Amino acid sequence: MVFLKLLENIRCKTAEILDAKNYTPVQFSVESAKPGFGDITCNVPFLLSKQLKKSPQEISVELSRLYQFGDLPQIKKVESHPSGYLNFEIDYTKFNNIVISASIEENYCSLDIGKKEKIVVEHTSVNPNKALHVGHIRNVILGDVVSKILKKGNYDVKVLNYVDDSGLQVADIIVGFKYSGFSKEPPNDEKFDHYCGDTVYVKTTEKYESDKQLEEKRHEILKQIEDRTSDVSKMAQTITRRVLAEQLKTVWNLGVFYDCLNFESQIIHSxxxxxxxxxxxxxxxxxxxxxxxxxxxxxxxxxxxxxxxxxxxxxxxxxxxxxxxxxxxKLGLVDDPFSYKIYSTQNNSQKLYETTLDENLKQNEKLNLSGNKVITVIDNRQIRLQKIVTNLMAKFKENGVYTHLGYESVTLSADTVKSLGISVDGESTQMSGRKGLYVNADAVLETLIQRVYNESKNRNKNLSESELQNIANTVAVGTIRYEMIKPDLDKIITFDLKTSLRLEGDTCSYIQYSYARASRILEKIQTEPNFNSGFELLSSNFEKNLIKKIAMFDVQVNDSVKNLSPKVIARYCYDLSVAFSSFYEHVKVLASETPDLLNARLCLVISFQKTLKSALGLLGIDAPERM
RNA sequence: GGACCCGUAGCUCAGCCUGGAUAGAGCGGGUGGCUUCGGACCACCAGGCCAUGGGUUCGAAUCCCAUCGGGCCCUCCA
Structure with a gap:
């Protein structure tokens, strides 16, 4: 804790001063000021105005004189602004040292908000009858980032994926395989989930229009699926598992992992x-x-x-x-009927479990996956149903234990719909799995990887094939994640194939590029920088701005954990990169006038890198050494 | 008919929860910047009755109400 602590110190001192004057306590704010108004600002003069029957400015002037030298060691000046605000100026000769030293610690800006409380995050939850499309990706990425942020806030997080393997959508593809003559194997090397979604599901539901008998089969099949001993049910199990395996490959490619898979069929059966x-x-x-x-x-x-x-x-x-x-x-309100077995080991070497009702495994060690709190990530179209569940859980346990984290949907831009060969009116269109109106996640990732690969190859003549592929993957995955996290939860994302390939401006690649540039500086230095002293030499505005941004990581972590708001971290990563880019352009590190100054600046570059890497890590985005 | 969400620059969005200073970015448009750490960059200019009308307040993009425009949900579907 660096900046939060500083804000807290100022708040306490100010409260003390108000107390000494016997003013009635008020809820005032102490926060980072916008540029040009000092570093930190306090609104207490406005709030006391009525009580004291004086103008905010008068109060501000009066208060600014009451801070004793030494009360706030990291503050250089307390000053009244004509607007009425009470502004504080940071003493960077001291602050630099504190920030830079703290930022190289392992858990810089980890906060103990959760106190190891167990919390369950459920996300993804896509019917296993089709491939994931860009709309699903918003869910997956949001859920993943929220779970990472909660871990940073010291919650004990368990991540679940609910596999709805017994609904109508599954029945539809079974009808397709059984009665419409679709081959059990996809043509060529098509991924099985793409085949089921793009061909079997779309074509079968299309046929219902003309073939009413086929539609009746659907309900028959649905009934048979629920009887676990039937052949149809076994066939459904085989197919949904195969689709699920392909869906998991997609999310693993995006760097998303789970603790456990829960099957709806088992919940029904239990x-x-x-x-x-x-x-x-x-x-x-x-x-x-x-x-x-x-x-x-x-x-x-x-x-x-x-x-x-x-x-x-x-x-x-x-x-x-x-x-x-x-x-x-999920809340542990019922006896756990499940046993657990390992489904597989994921790309990050984390074990993935699955629930099972297999009696023989009853002796196995129980996994305790229930949480004191539960967060369910589902889009806002389900808000009505989720409200019912939320209310019910509040009655079963207590208020606030069940949270529906909702978000608006992802639509397709008119151009993108056109490129799918479908003509539609309007500027954007809701996706529909049934109508084949969607863009598959795998396709988007692949296109992006190709785009970044070409870009990187153009810029770097001397990179090896495997390096280029690593970079393409890192930047492509980062780009998808960043674009999904950056907008507010209740803003519709209009996905456009062309603009999603942008690599300039407020994009992930801009952020990653700033990291790679920092690496170039450090690469040219042979000796290990010395972190012991000399940071007071960092006195230009570019350096102070960067240090302030580094210091403010904890404020952003605090905000994002408390408000379950991933976009706060996305914005922070961008702001931090902007501060570095400006510093990079104006302060030539390697041309520093003295060895001490060079050393201090190198430390600052390292400090920036560590902080950015850690912030990007919360978004599940890698920081490349070169790109 | 009822519920929820959105409306800020030409476009895409921050800021709204927790009211306060000069409403910020990116893209697009215009101008300038590489003999020194990577131009996926930097510096600058133009562009806003913060949808409209009312209310609360010393003070509203921010809170409340109404209206308009857009989205979405409201099956004994899943």
Missing amino acids: KLWEKIFEKLKSDNQIKYEDSGDNAGCWVISTEGEDDKILVRSNGVATYIAKDIPYAAW
Whole structure:
């Protein structure tokens, strides 16, 4: 903690001063000031204005005189601004040393917000009947980054992927394989998930229009899938597992990993719903309708909303009814019916488990995957259903234990839709798996890798093939991740094939480039820089700005953890890079006038690199030595 | 008909949660900058009644209400 601590010190000192004057306490803010207004700013004069019946400026002047020399060792000057703000100027001769020394520590700006509390993050959760498209990628990346940020905030995070392997979408491809004559093997070397999604799923659902008999088969198949002993169910298991394996390759390529896979078919089979159903009845959370439109159904009511049916009049539970037991399971509110086995070891050498109902494994050590809190990443179209689950979990346990992290969808730009050979009106279009209206994630990554590869090859004549491929991969993955994280959660992302290939301006490659440039400087130095002293020599505005940005990492981590806001870190990475680029352009490190100054600047470059690498790490983005 | 989200520069967006100073970036447009660490760069210019109208407040892009425009959800589908 560097900047947060400084802000806290100022806050405490200021509170002391107010206390000594016997002012009624007020909630004031102490935060980083915008450029041109000192380094840190406090709004307390505005808040005291009414109480003291004086203008903010008068109060500001009065207060600025009450800070004693030595109260705040890292502050050089406290000053009143005509606007009424109380502004603080950092004493960089002292601050530099503190920041640079702290920034090279292993866990720089890790914060103990979570106190090791267990928290479950669920994301991805795509039906295993198709390949992931760019819309799914927003979910995957958001979930992954949130889990990394929570770890930085010292939460004990478990990451789950819910595999909905027994729904209608799965039934659709089984119908395709069984009745529409689609070959079990994809043509040529096509990836199996692409084949199932692009061909089998799209073509089969298309056929329902003209072939009503086929559509009836769909419901038959769905029923048979739920009977785990049937041949159809076994066939569904084989196919969904194969699709899942391909989906996992896609996310692993993006650097996303999980702790456990949960299969919906097993949740249904485990009778968790039946237990929860009894609990809901005995707690009077749901009611049975004797008459009206919903006669014969069990429904749940939410304030200000229509009743939602949980169990149909024929006794079959609805979709939402599957979510409730799963949510309860994630929170550890029900006895765990599952055993666990290793699904595989992931690219990062982390073991991936899967749930199983296999009785023989009952003796195995239980994995405890439940959390005190749960975060479920699902797009905002499901907000209504998620609200019901959230409310219910609050009643089962307590407020705030279940969080639906929602976000707006990813749409396709008109140009991109056109390039798929489909004509549509309007500026952007919702994706649709059923209509074949989407762009596969694998395709996007591949295009980006090619683009970066060419770019890098043009710029670097002397890089080896494997180096070029590493760079292409690092920059391409970083670019996708950055573009998915940068916008606010409730902003629609309009995906455009062309603009997604941009590598200039506010992009990941700009950020990575600043890191690579820093590496070029350090590469040319033979001796190890000495971190013991001399940082007061860093006195230009370019140097001070960079140091301040490095120091402010903890403020951003704090903000992003507390507000579950990944974009805060994305913005920080960009701002940090901008500060470095400006420094790089104006301060020639290797041409420093004295050895001491050279040493200090080299330390600053290292400090910048470590901080940027760590911030990018939270976004799951690698920092390349060259590109 | 009901619920939720969005509307800030030509375009894409930060800032809004937690009201306060001169509303910030990127792209696009214009100008300048490599005999020294990589031009995926830097420096600068032009471009804004922060959708509209009201309210709260000493003070509103920010909070509240209404209206308009756009999106999305609201099956005994999953």
